[in-house]
Amino acid sequence: MFDGLKDKLSNFREDAEEVAEENAEELADQPDDEAADTEAAAADSAPEDAPATADAAAPATEPAGEQPDADDEESSAGFVSRAASMARGRVVIDEADLEAPLRELEFALLESDVEMSVVEEILDQIRGDLVGEERKFTESTDTLIEDALREALLSVIDVGQFDLVDEIESTSKPVTIVFTGVNGVGKTTTIAKLARYLESEGFSSVLANGDTYRAGANQQIEEHAEALGVKCITHEQGGDPTAVVYDAVEYADANDVDVVLGDTAGRLHTSDDLMSQLEKLDRVVDPDVTVFVDEAVAGQDAVNRAREFDEASAVDGTILTMADADSQGGAAISVSHVTGKPILFLGTGQAYEDLEPFDPDALVDDLLAASDD
Ligand SMILES: Nc1nc2c(ncn2[C@@H]2O[C@H](COP(=O)(O)OP(=O)(O)OP(=O)(O)O)[C@@H](O)[C@H]2O)c(=O)[nH]1
Known part of the structure; x- marks a missing residue:
């Protein structure tokens, strides 16, 4: 999952680490007398509990001879202050130094189908985090870059998760969940997976086929219901989807079923008729949760559709299917930031x-783990 993106992030880390390492190498190359001066300055300014100096940035520690003469003072002043920073386990990275790796990262993210505004946000975060300010690094430059990348990725992916199970627990029953999205992205299969997941969490569910548009939709969802051993409410093809979901809510109410999982026709977001059906469903049934479903592999298209569906009937969260087949990761990185709503599950x-609750920290850990290989 997301292997192409992992490789690209790993390349950025290597390039940015090189920039940080170069500072340390320059420091090691300084003549002994300057290094001694540096050490003195560092000793003067270092707090008593200063952290151990990073391996890569270790200043010269051997005492050395003469002090620099007056001519050297100006040039050594900047070096002294930087080296003193290094001695305290701190590093300063210039924006100019970081520009080339950041440009590479920008291309790499765009190539991975990450949405433009999301790419900009990630780059801004990294710049703000790494450039100019003295940054403490206790272990290595690797940690410094990794932390900046981790924070930047989390800032776009983690928009405030909510746990669907907690939501169901705290909502009066039956809880109605409606699924929207375009054709053929795995919506019906996802509903079936969720029924199984909810069962494992102790909740009963009824399926409702609000896809009255497509021939064969009733049979498709009924087969899933039978395999799962759950009730399925259907109407004739061409009927009103709102009426189907409404009936399912009544059934759940009368039979103590916890959750109604309502499928809808896989509509094109450009189809006014189908979109107005969705608005009616929203108005009449007033679902507790509306989930937008799309394929992770659809990249920016999925992100654009999420935005448009959210406008038609406010989305509470997204499920991305086919994550197992997605090397790019663009939709997974972008969709939460663009809609302001979390990814709830990944279809794998x-x-x-094959339905995994989405955890932004675990995803970012996984994306960054590749570069340790
Ligand atoms: N590899 C993989 N396949 C999936 C996943 N989710 C669904 N599928 C497959 O995708 C195909 C389409 O899934 P459906 O559930 O029929 O799609 P749909 O969105 O309901 O299609 P419509 O009913 O036409 O809107 C099926 O073969 C599913 O088994 C997933 O997470 N990974």
């Missing part, structure tokens, strides 16, 4: 069990 295969 065709089996009912």
Whole structure:
């Protein structure tokens, strides 16, 4: 999952680490007398509990001979202050130094289908985090860059998760969840997976086929219901989707079923008729949760559709299917930032069990772990 993106992030880390390492190498190259002066300055300014100096940035520690003469003072002053910073386990990175790696990262993210505004946000975060200010690094420059990248990625991916199970627990029953999205992205399969997941969490559910538009939709969802052993409410093809979901809510109410999972026709976001059906469903049934479903592999297209569906009937969260087949990761990185709503689950295969609750920290850990390989 997201292997192409992992490689690209790893390349950025290597380039940016080189920039930080170069500062340390320059420091090591200084003549002994300057190094001694540096050490004195560092000793003067270092707090008593100063952290251990990073391996890569270790200043010269051997005492040395003469002090620099007056001519050297100006040039050594900047060096002294920087080296003193290094001695305290701190580093300063110039914006100019970081520009080339950041440009590479920008291309790499765009190539991975990360949305433009999301790319800009990530770059701004990294710049703000790394450039100019003295940054403490206790272990290595690697940690410094990794932390900046981690924070930048989390800032766009983590828009405030909510746990669907907690939401269901705290909402009066039956809880109605409606699924929207375009054709053929795995919506019906995702509903079936979620019924299985909710069962494992102790909740019963009823399926409702609000996709009255497509021939064969009733049969498709009924097959899933049978395989899962749950009730399924359907109407004839061409019927009113709102009426189907409404009936399912009544059924759940009468039979103590916890959750109604309502499918809708896989509509084109450009289809006014189908979009107005969605607005009616929203108005009449007033679902507790509306989930937008799309394919991770659709990249920017999925992100654009999420934005448009959110406008038609406010989305509470997204499920991205086919994450198992997605090397780019663009939609997974972008969709939360663009909609302001979290990704709730990732679909990771065709089996009912292949639905993973989404955890931004775990995703970022995974994306950054590749470069340790
Ligand atoms: N690899 C993989 N396949 C998936 C995943 N989710 C769904 N699929 C497959 O994608 C295909 C389409 O899924 P459906 O559930 O029929 O899609 P749909 O959105 O309901 O399609 P419509 O009913 O036409 O709107 C099926 O073969 C699913 O098994 C996933 O996370 N990973």
